[in-house]
Every structure is written in C-alpha cells, then in structure tokens.
Amino acid sequence: MAHLAGIDAIGKRQLVSKVGDYYVPATALFQDREVIADFSAVTGWAAMSNDTTGFELDLAHVTGTASLEFDKVNGAANTAYGAIEKTLSPTIDLGHFCMLDHLRGLVYVSSNTDVLYGVIRLGTDATNYNEWRIPATAFAAGSTGWNVISVALDSAYVGVGANGWDMSAIAYVLVGLVFKAETDTLADIRWDSLEVVTRVSADDPPLYTLSVPSVSLVQDREVLGDFDSIAGWTAYNNDTTGVETEIIHCLGTASVEFDKVDGLANTRYSGVCKTLSPAVDCSRFTANDKLYTAFYVSGIGNITHAYIRIGTDVTNYSEWRLLVALPIVAGVWHVWAPALNEAVLAGQGGNGWDQSAVTYIQVGMYHDAAADLLADIRFDHLFIATAQLTSA
Numbered sequence: 001m002a003h004l005a006g007i008d009a010i011g012k013r014q015l016v017s018k019v020g021d022y023y024v025p026a027t028a029l030f031q032d033r034e035v036i037a038d039f040s041a042v043t044g045w046a047a048m049s050n051d052t053t054g055f056e057l058d059l060a061h062v063t064g065t066a067s068l069e070f071d072k073v074n075g076a077a078n079t080a081y082g083a084i085e086k087t088l089s090p091t092i093d094l095g096h097f098c099m100l101d102h103l104r105g106l107v108y109v110s111s112n113t114d115v116l117y118g119v120i121r122l123g124t125d126a127t128n129y130n131e132w133r134i135p136a137t138a139f140a141a142g143s144t145g146w147n148v149i150s151v152a153l154d155s156a157y158v159g160v161g162a163n164g165w166d167m168s169a170i171a172y173v174l175v176g177l178v179f180k181a182e183t184d185t186l187a188d189i190r191w192d193s194l195e196v197v198t199r200v201s202a203d204d205p206p207l208y209t210l211s212v213p214s215v216s217l218v219q220d221r222e223v224l225g226d227f228d229s230i231a232g233w234t235a236y237n238n239d240t241t242g243v244e245t246e247i248i249h250c251l252g253t254a255s256v257e258f259d260k261v262d263g264l265a266n267t268r269y270s271g272v273c274k275t276l277s278p279a280v281d282c283s284r285f286t287a288n289d290k291l292y293t294a295f296y297v298s299g300i301g302n303i304t305h306a307y308i309r310i311g312t313d314v315t316n317y318s319e320w321r322l323l324v325a326l327p328i329v330a331g332v333w334h335v336w337a338p339a340l341n342e343a344v345l346a347g348q349g350g351n352g353w354d355q356s357a358v359t360y361i362q363v364g365m366y367h368d369a370a371a372d373l374l375a376d377i378r379f380d381h382l383f384i385a386t387a388q389l390t391s392a
Contacts, residue, residue: 083176271364319347
C-alpha cells in the first residue's frame, strides 16, 4: 500500500494512502454499522402469509454463510407480497443514526418482470413499523447476480403502519417483494444481509479500514428540534391550524403536522414556531456547514417555497428557502440541507440570527396566495451539522 504526504482541507500535512483509485487519510476510516439480519439461518424467520412458500436456507450468498430463499405463489391470502418476517430479541437500538444514514442489503431475483417494488419494514411488530420501498429498476434479474440496495432512512414511505417505528427499540423486520398483481408468482427470491450504515456523502469514495493506527471520525451536530411532540410548538398565525403530533415520521417517534387555511391573518405562510430555552450556541459552525430537515407535503400546486427561520425571536431571524422548482414532490419525504451561507438576505428579519444564542426556530411553507389551502404539511427534525468530519 503506497503512502505519501498530502495536504488536508485546512492546509495541514498528513499521511495519506492510495487505495485503488483513491487517496484516503492513513488513519482507519470506519462506517458505523448495525446489522439487523445476516440471513445465515432460518431460525426465527417466517413467511408473511401463505402467498410466500418454499422458505429455506440457500448456500448461494455473498456475506456470512448462507442466504434465505423463498417463492411468491398465488395463495389463499390473496396479497401481492412475497416476503418473510422476524421478531428480534433483544431489540436493536438505532437511535444513534440520523436521517441521512442508509439501510443496505443484498437481494437476488430470478426475474423482475412482475416486480412492482422491493419492501423493507422495521418496527415494533407487524402492526407498528416504517416501510421503505425499492423501485423494481434496482433489481437486475438472474445471471446479472446480486443487487446491492441502499435507501436513506428519511425515504421511508409515508404509509407507515400504525405508530411507525421506535428507532431505539427495533423488534421486528420484514423483507420481500411486492408484485404487480396478487396472482403473480416467482421462484427463487433471495435475501442476504440487512444493515444500517452511516452515510458520509453521496460523493465520497468507499470507506476502507487501513492497517495503520486508527482514529474515529465524527460529524459535529446540534439538534434544534426533533419534532417528536408538539410541546412548545405553536402555529405561526391563524393561517395555520391543525398543529398536532403525527405518527408518520422519519426519525425519533413522530413528526409535527399542520395545515394551511385561509385565516384572518391573510398571509401566504403556513408554519409552526418554537421558543428554545435555554439558548443554543451554534457559533462553532461555519458558513459551509449545513442545516438539515425533513419535510412532507400532500400537494405542491400552490407552494412557492419551503422555509426555515432561526434567530432570537419572531422578529429577528435568518431565513433559508427551498423553491418548489428545485423540486419539491408531493407525497414523499424530502431531506433539505442548505449551507448556512445560503441564507436569503431578502428573507432576514430584523437583525438576523445570533449564532451564539439561538432561541427561536420556525419551519413551514410559503404559498402562492393568502387564500390557498393545503392539509398535511409535516416536518421532522432540524439540526446543524459540520460539512467536514473531524477526529474524535
């Protein structure tokens, strides 16, 4: 393994190593990972219904010692699912992962002709879960081999079951395929490995463990709002109503939902706001660091932009905007991550924000007209994170 001296992002010399076509710091880089299932034994697994049969261990595998194989049949349950499920004991704590991190697994399909999408469910039981859907285009069939699937935690399909998942206590997992018709059949569906991994950046090379002294790399984060309850949250004005806790969520245990109405305030805003106590010191973050939030809207026909306001109070704040043309899509969760230096000058209120003492946050939508209506606007989590990783 070749080593040479390099210059890091802040001008300090460091030792780097050439791994394939990449140069990486000569200190071991790690992805935090939590294995949900290794699929090396049938113990604990069961068919979701009698539309799934032929469930057995298969020696064709990539990781571990085996995979699990099953077939979709036209059973009496009359569902479009070919899937297997398992109750986990002890429970698995995923609370240290964030919305940018990923579910990753390996899937083999003998044919993808009738596949509508792949499905992963994580939750408390078969009733309370979050669901992730993998498009059929992700599954190359037959001799093409195993398919590596990777979906961000924030991309959970909005149709979660009951109360959704509790990230801190995962006790149930389901994996499988959903077909175009309940009468569709397919033999030889195989799953091998399901894990949650930290995601550094979509543009980063793969992470390698190098045979040199190691350090842990961390991302500094400051959570401003987790949206797990409505405690402290209020409507921005009476053009916003229906502020409530919603069980459909990405992280934690819930999101906050609200509606745009044609209220007496006669504004184009629908939003919720909160006063923070004690104040949050964000002065260690720089202009290139980023705000992160996840939001969902039921429709986009009358939205001009989404917005975030952070400041001292309802009068003094800085504002970040996401134009609907960038785009915002109805019916799915979006992760929005504007850099701090992308604050919109024209949207600043009063003196702007004081980074060292943040006591006010507001999130919402700006609509085309004051009379516009929109139900089911949801936000989940708001935090600031460094753009660069640092050693712990």
